Amino acid sequence: MMHHRTASPSAPDGLAVVVVAAGSGTRLGYGMPKALVPLSGRPLLEHALTTVREALPAASLLVTVPAGDTELTAVAAACGARAVTGGATRAQSVARALAALPSGVTRVLVHDAARCLTPPAVFARVLAALQDGAQAVVPVTEVTDTVRGVDPAGRSTGTVDRAALRAVQTPQGFGRALLERVNGAAGLLPDRGAEDPAGITDDASLVERYAPEHPVVLVAGDLESFKITRPLDLVLARAVVESRG
Numbered sequence: 001m002m003h004h005r006t007a008s009p010s011a012p013d014g015l016a017v018v019v020v021a022a023g024s025g026t027r028l029g030y031g032m033p034k035a036l037v038p039l040s041g042r043p044l045l046e047h048a049l050t051t052v053r054e055a056l057p058a059a060s061l062l063v064t065v066p067a068g069d070t071e072l073t074a075v076a077a078a079c080g081a082r083a084v085t086g087g088a089t090r091a092q093s094v095a096r097a098l099a100a101l102p103s104g105v106t107r108v109l110v111h112d113a114a115r116c117l118t119p120p121a122v123f124a125r126v127l128a129a130l131q132d133g134a135q136a137v138v139p140v141t142e143v144t145d146t147v148r149g150v151d152p153a154g155r156s157t158g159t160v161d162r163a164a165l166r167a168v169q170t171p172q173g174f175g176r177a178l179l180e181r182v183n184g185a186a187g188l189l190p191d192r193g194a195e196d197p198a199g200i201t202d203d204a205s206l207v208e209r210y211a212p213e214h215p216v217v218l219v220a221g222d223l224e225s226f227k228i229t230r231p232l233d234l235v236l237a238r239a240v241v242e243s244r245g
């Protein structure tokens with residue numbers, strides 16, 4: 001585990017990274033929050049935070065943890081991050097973290113702890129796009145499966161042109177004011193158990209829906225940023241850690 005560092009109360013470069021880790025990890029099936037599941041002897045959250053620190057050493061770091069958690073909170077503290085109790089959904093966890101941002105933060109990256117092997121270069125690309133003036137930045141990869149649409153009954157509606165599709169990853173980058181505005185527009189307030197808006201599965205889709213005047217800028221993601229969701233993903237993650245030595 002990394003050694004003790006105090007969470008900084010302000011963000012010297014105006015950048016904060018929110019790492020969402022308040023999920024339960026039901027599909028992984030370890031009977032513990034996914035971010036606590038060990039990968040080569042260290043919890044997923046520790047892998048994730050170590051990479052963020054390496055990529056963005058000056059950023060202010062916030063981690064959403066499940067209600068009542070003590071273990072992830074300890075991992076966060078050991079990595080110089082502040083723990084914030086998450087909400088019932090990912091979107092509500094993000095809203096709670098936004099409400100806890102230190103003053104002076106002007107840009108926010110939102111990252112899944114479950115994408116704990118994301119290379120530092122991806123963080124650098126997202127930040128560079130923000131510094132170039134983008135207000136909403138999403139890392140993406142090409143789609144390699146052939147993809148077919150279906151109707152509500154599951155009947156085929158035909159093959160979709162995969163050349164016109166991209167798979168979306170995190171960290172996603174935003175101007176703070178914009179991200180706060182679209183969360184508010186969606187009713188995602190920290191003290192409300194509001195339903196997530198239908199069809200919204202990431203932070204950038206909130207911008208598309210509630211602030212369409214801001215184009216979502218795409219940068220290259222990385223295959224190693226895959227999300228650990230099911231047991232097979234953990235097999236791949238172990239192999240990636242081993243390959244990095």
Ligand code: CTP
Binds near residue numbers: 025026064115
């Ligand atoms: N997350 C969160 N708060 C929630 C739900 C999810 O902070 N209420 C976080 C997870 O911890 C994870 C990321 O959002 O890092 C992506 O969610 P997902 O992969 O679905 O993780 P879990 O919700 O933990 O897994 P599952 O859906 O299988 O229970």
Ligand code: MG
Binds near residue numbers: 023
């Ligand atoms: Mg989930």
